[in-house]
Amino acid sequence: MASTLTGAPQRVRVELGERSYDIIIGTGLLARAAELFKPLKLGKRGVIVTDSNVGPLYDAALQQALRAGGIETEILDVPAGEPSKSLRQANRLLEHLPSLGLDRRSFVVALGGGVVGDLAGFIAATYLRGITFVQVPTTLLALVDSSVGGKVGVNLPQGKNLVGSFYQPRLVLADVDTLKSLPERELRSGFAEVIKYGAVRDAKFFAWLEREYQRVLRREPDAVAHAVRCCCEIKADIVSKDEHESGLRAILNFGHTVGHAMEALVDYEGLLHGEAISMGMCFASKLSVKLAGLSEAESKRLCALLEASGLSTRPTEKFDMNRLLEAMRLDKKARNGKLRFVLLKRLGEAVVSEAVTDADIEEVFNVCCR
Amino acid sequence: MASTLTGAPQRVRVELGERSYDIIIGTGLLARAAELFKPLKLGKRGVIVTDSNVGPLYDAALQQALRAGGIETEILDVPAGEPSKSLRQANRLLEHLPSLGLDRRSFVVALGGGVVGDLAGFIAATYLRGITFVQVPTTLLALVDSSVGGKVGVNLPQGKNLVGSFYQPRLVLADVDTLKSLPERELRSGFAEVIKYGAVRDAKFFAWLEREYQRVLRREPDAVAHAVRCCCEIKADIVSKDEHESGLRAILNFGHTVGHAMEALVDYEGLLHGEAISMGMCFASKLSVKLAGLSEAESKRLCALLEASGLSTRPTEKFDMNRLLEAMRLDKKARNGKLRFVLLKRLGEAVVSEAVTDADIEEVFNVCCR
Numbered sequence: 001m002a003s004t005l006t007g008a009p010q011r012v013r014v015e016l017g018e019r020s021y022d023i024i025i026g027t028g029l030l031a032r033a034a035e036l037f038k039p040l041k042l043g044k045r046g047v048i049v050t051d052s053n054v055g056p057l058y059d060a061a062l063q064q065a066l067r068a069g070g071i072e073t074e075i076l077d078v079p080a081g082e083p084s085k086s087l088r089q090a091n092r093l094l095e096h097l098p099s100l101g102l103d104r105r106s107f108v109v110a111l112g113g114g115v116v117g118d119l120a121g122f123i124a125a126t127y128l129r130g131i132t133f134v135q136v137p138t139t140l141l142a143l144v145d146s147s148v149g150g151k152v153g154v155n156l157p158q159g160k161n162l163v164g165s166f167y168q169p170r171l172v173l174a175d176v177d178t179l180k181s182l183p184e185r186e187l188r189s190g191f192a193e194v195i196k197y198g199a200v201r202d203a204k205f206f207a208w209l210e211r212e213y214q215r216v217l218r219r220e221p222d223a224v225a226h227a228v229r230c231c232c233e234i235k236a237d238i239v240s241k242d243e244h245e246s247g248l249r250a251i252l253n254f255g256h257t258v259g260h261a262m263e264a265l266v267d268y269e270g271l272l273h274g275e276a277i278s279m280g281m282c283f284a285s286k287l288s289v290k291l292a293g294l295s296e297a298e299s300k301r302l303c304a305l306l307e308a309s310g311l312s313t314r315p316t317e318k319f320d321m322n323r324l325l326e327a328m329r330l331d332k333k334a335r336n337g338k339l340r341f342v343l344l345k346r347l348g349e350a351v352v353s354e355a356v357t358d359a360d361i362e363e364v365f366n367v368c369c370r
Numbered sequence: 371m372a373s374t375l376t377g378a379p380q381r382v383r384v385e386l387g388e389r390s391y392d393i394i395i396g397t398g399l400l401a402r403a404a405e406l407f408k409p410l411k412l413g414k415r416g417v418i419v420t421d422s423n424v425g426p427l428y429d430a431a432l433q434q435a436l437r438a439g440g441i442e443t444e445i446l447d448v449p450a451g452e453p454s455k456s457l458r459q460a461n462r463l464l465e466h467l468p469s470l471g472l473d474r475r476s477f478v479v480a481l482g483g484g485v486v487g488d489l490a491g492f493i494a495a496t497y498l499r500g501i502t503f504v505q506v507p508t509t510l511l512a513l514v515d516s517s518v519g520g521k522v523g524v525n526l527p528q529g530k531n532l533v534g535s536f537y538q539p540r541l542v543l544a545d546v547d548t549l550k551s552l553p554e555r556e557l558r559s560g561f562a563e564v565i566k567y568g569a570v571r572d573a574k575f576f577a578w579l580e581r582e583y584q585r586v587l588r589r590e591p592d593a594v595a596h597a598v599r600c601c602c603e604i605k606a607d608i609v610s611k612d613e614h615e616s617g618l619r620a621i622l623n624f625g626h627t628v629g630h631a632m633e634a635l636v637d638y639e640g641l642l643h644g645e646a647i648s649m650g651m652c653f654a655s656k657l658s659v660k661l662a663g664l665s666e667a668e669s670k671r672l673c674a675l676l677e678a679s680g681l682s683t684r685p686t687e688k689f690d691m692n693r694l695l696e697a698m699r700l701d702k703k704a705r706n707g708k709l710r711f712v713l714l715k716r717l718g719e720a721v722v723s724e725a726v727t728d729a730d731i732e733e734v735f736n737v738c739c740r
Contacts, residue, residue: 087464091457098528126496129523129534153499158468164499165535 010229014148014236016243019168023148023232025225029175030062030136034069040170042132043105046073049093049120050111053080054138057181062111062136073109074100078119082268085115085154087163093123107132107170113139113186114146114273118164121152125167133169138178140190140224141274144197144231147172149239149249159264159330166244174232176224188310189274191217192255195309196281197231199302200254201238203348205230210305217309251350254342255281261327262319278311285344286364292343292351301347314368321365325358380599384518384606386613389538393518393602395595399545400432400506404439410540412502413475416443419463419490420481423450424508427551432481432506443479444470448489452638455485455524457533463493477502477540483509483556484516484643488534491522495537505539508548510560510594511644514567514601517542519609519619529634529700536614544602546594558680559644561587562625565679566651567601569672570624571608573718575600580675587679621720624712625651631697632689648681655714656734662713662721671717684738691735695728 009026024036046066050059059075066073076093078084108131110120117135124133137147153164179187194216198206208230209216215223235252242249259280263271282303288294303313315324328339341356379396394406416436420429429445436443446463448454478501480490487505494503507517523534549557564586568576578600579586585593605622612619629650633641652673658664673683685694698709711726 087461091461094457094533095526095528098526098532126523126533126535128532129521129536151499153496156465156468158465162468162498163464163496165496166499 010225012229012232012236014168015240016150016168019150021168021170021172023172023174023236025174025176025228025232027175027177027221027225029173030058030177031065033062033065033136033173034071036173037066037069037071037134037171040107040132040134042071042107043103044071045100045102046071046107046109046132047097047100047102048073048075048109048111049078049116049123050075051078051080051084051113051116054112054116054181058111058136058138058178062109078116080115082115082155085119085160087154087156089119090122090154093119094127097123097127102127102131104128104131107134109134109136110147111136111138113137113142117142117146118152118161119154121150121167121169122154122164125152125165130167133167135169135172136178137172137174139182140179140187140228141193142190143174143176143179143228144190145193145235147174148232148235150243160260160268172232174228176219176221176228179219179224185272187217187219189272191309192274192278192281192306192311194227194231195302195305196252196254196277197234199281199285199344199347200251200342200350201234201348202230203346205234206301206305206347210301213305213309247352250340250352251342253340254344254350255279255284257328257331257339257341258283258315258324260331261324262315264327264330265319265323275312278306279313279315282306282313283315283364283368284341286368287341287356287360288343288345290360290364291353291356292345294344294346298344298347302344315365321362324365325361380595382599382602382606384538385610386520386538389520391538391540391542393542393544393606395544395546395598395602397545397547397591397595399543400428400547401435403432403435403506403543404441406543407436407441407504407541408439410477410502410504412441412477413473414441415470415472416441416477416479416502417467417470417472418443418445418479418481419448419486419493420445421448421450421454421483421486424482424486424548424551428481428506428508428548432479448486450485452485452525455489455530457524457526459489460492460524463489464497467493467497472497472501474498474501477504479504479506480517481506481508483507483512487512487516488522488531489524491520491537491539492524492534495522495535500537503537503539505542506548507542507544509552510549510557510598511563512560513544513546513549513598514560515563515605517544518602518605520613530630530638542602544598546589546591546598549589549594555642557587557589559642561679562644562648562651562676562681564597564601565672565675566622566624566647567604569651569655569714569717570621570712570720571604571718572600573716575604576671576675576717580671583675583679620710620722621712623710624714624720625649625654627698627701627709627711628653628685628694630701631694632685634697634700635689635693645682648676649683649685652676652683653685653734653738654711656738657711657726657730658713658715660730660734661723661726662715664714664716668714668717672714685735691732694735695731 108124150168259276478494629646
């Protein structure tokens with residue numbers, strides 16, 4: 001696998017029939033936005049949705065780059081953080097749009113991480129029954145995960161992502177330069193999802209990560225771009241085969257059954273998504289040794305890579321097993337209270353199982369955490 | 371054309387690939403809901419969204435019929451009337467759903483007219499990124515128009531239908547018995563849309579309406595069912611060719627350029643949709659004589675049928691032409707302020723035109739209204 005970054009940006013195509021789109025990965029892309037947007041034949045007006053952390057760093061540059069191409073945008077700001085992914089913020093933005101003179105050819109750009117992408121995508125999906133949506137992800141997590149695949153939406157007080165749509169962007173601009181400003185902890189959290197892609201779908205990429213993870217975490221542009229491209233290719237392939245998560249796409253939830261439950265138990269505070277997923281993946285890999293034929297050695301390789309990347313691999317003491325079980329059953333992926341786990345047969349190959357019992361979970365929990 | 375109603379309900383298929391669905395038209399369908407829902411393989415839990423007028427008449431019967439088939443539903447009520455088609459009501463319902471133990475196989479039934487259908491459809495489209503949606507329309511307008519085609523959504527203070535989705539129902543139960551409770555004025559308003567289908571797409575159906583309109587307006591079940599079936603067939607054919615209104619579907623906006631503007635000018639108060647559309651169609655037919663080759667005789671037939679059905683055909687004095695023009699330009703169907711009119715070449719054949727000038731409109735307005 002090549003890991004050099006040439007000057008020209010790389011493109012990953014997400015094949016979804018008439019809703020196909022490109023992910024453009026490279027450096028210096030924000031400044032070239034007008035040129036890169038051009039093939040979309042957008043209208044001359046749009047909005048940039050961003051947050052109070054990312055906006056001050058990049059919104060003026062993006063707005064200026066678009067203006068140079070004759071495209072006028074208004075910047076809509078939300079407070080940084082998960083609470084902005086709410087119906088309240090969605091309504092506030094939607095009610096503001098008519099005053100901006102937008103029409104059906106207008107567009108919404110999401111400039112930020114997953115929260116901004118999901119919120120802005122929901123706005124784009126529902127305003128005038130859907131206007132053009134462009135993603136400009138600025139976190140590693142958003143680059144490799146939430147900006148690909150068309151899941152958009154907001155949280156309800158009762159749970160995450162309970163309201164939303166499947167709505168594809170027309171373009172994703174993945175400018176790896178924007179990662180320079182990402183806090184270290186956010187970078188490592190996003191890296192958990194990078195590792196996930198290798199674990200569930202691509203053993204060679206996993207091995208590349210074992211060799212090169214330090215370069216990615218040092219944010220070397222060629223290493224970051226390569227990792228992002230591999231993740232996007234894997235996700236694009238999966239999404240094009242199963243857009244609405246009726247089957248294959250579910251393997252991307254590796255580590256998420258336990259991870260989501262942990263996030264719910266701490267009310268999404270003090271625990272980043274990737275940090276929870278890291279613990280969840282390690283847990284699921286141990287279940288996989290017991291139930292799906294994963295070798296002990298490969299399970300250890302996974303946990304070792306997570307640890308080497310600065311991620312936790314075992315639930316801390318505050319997570320009581322019974323409360324975790326309860327939270328797992330409340331998750332929207334559970335069916336009639338039946339838990340669904342993604343298990344690994346080997347590194348690079350995952351299966352979805354509804355056959356995991358409470359006793360299995362207890363046994364692994366006791367090994368994992370005590 | 372046959373106009374008899376046999377005992378068995380009639381089915382119109384809306385062909386949309388994997389999103390295809392049936393419209394079942396007949397009498398006594400509410401009581402058979404469980405049996406008719408069965409092929410959908412729904413979950414055992416759902417909600418019935420209805421309003422304060424329709425709910426008391428039919429919700430208990432529908433709930434009971436479903437319960438007899440082992441399906442439990444909760445009834446969610448909104449105040450009758452257009453103001454319920456709001457983000458506020460949508461949020462209220464969405465925030466209530468998680469407490470009902472719904473999952474991805476649960477469903478939403480819209481029991482009511484267009485407001486309930488559009489609101490409930492938007493809930494169904496966005497809850498858990500889309501759960502099953504079933505329409506049980508109880509107004510003539512909803513039976514022939516808003517329950518077919520997948521446009522769902524809510525209004526913003528600045529305009530109607532500014533937020534929403536394209537989201538198809540899995541089934542439409544068109545029980546013509548429910549029209550018995552419809553106020554006379556609502557029936558006539560809905561009949562304007564019935565006439566529209568003949569005018570834009572089916573001259574034979576138009577001629578049938580000229581002969582049989584009194585039987586439809588007397589709510590004779592066989593006549594109503596035949597009219598509903600013809601309208602649904604026309605709309606189903608158009609929607610299956612152009613789901614997202616990029617071309618052909620726009621002809622269904624016949625009468626709507628002027629009609630929507632009138633509704634906006636009176637703030638949707640004191641003027642029903644079909645009443646506005648009736649005036650708009652007559653106006654558009656006179657434009658069509660001038661610009662699209664419609665014969666004077668056919669224009670007169672259209673206006674005569676509208677009048678015979680108890681509908682107005684000319685804007686009353688309160689509509690000032692300049693204010694109407696302004697309102698038309700603000701409509702979301704206008705592009706860069708350019709008006710789009712649907713014109714008739716003859717009864718049964720419509721075209722979309724962006725070539726109508728202010729002078730054309732003024733001339734017809736002076737003939738029509740002075």
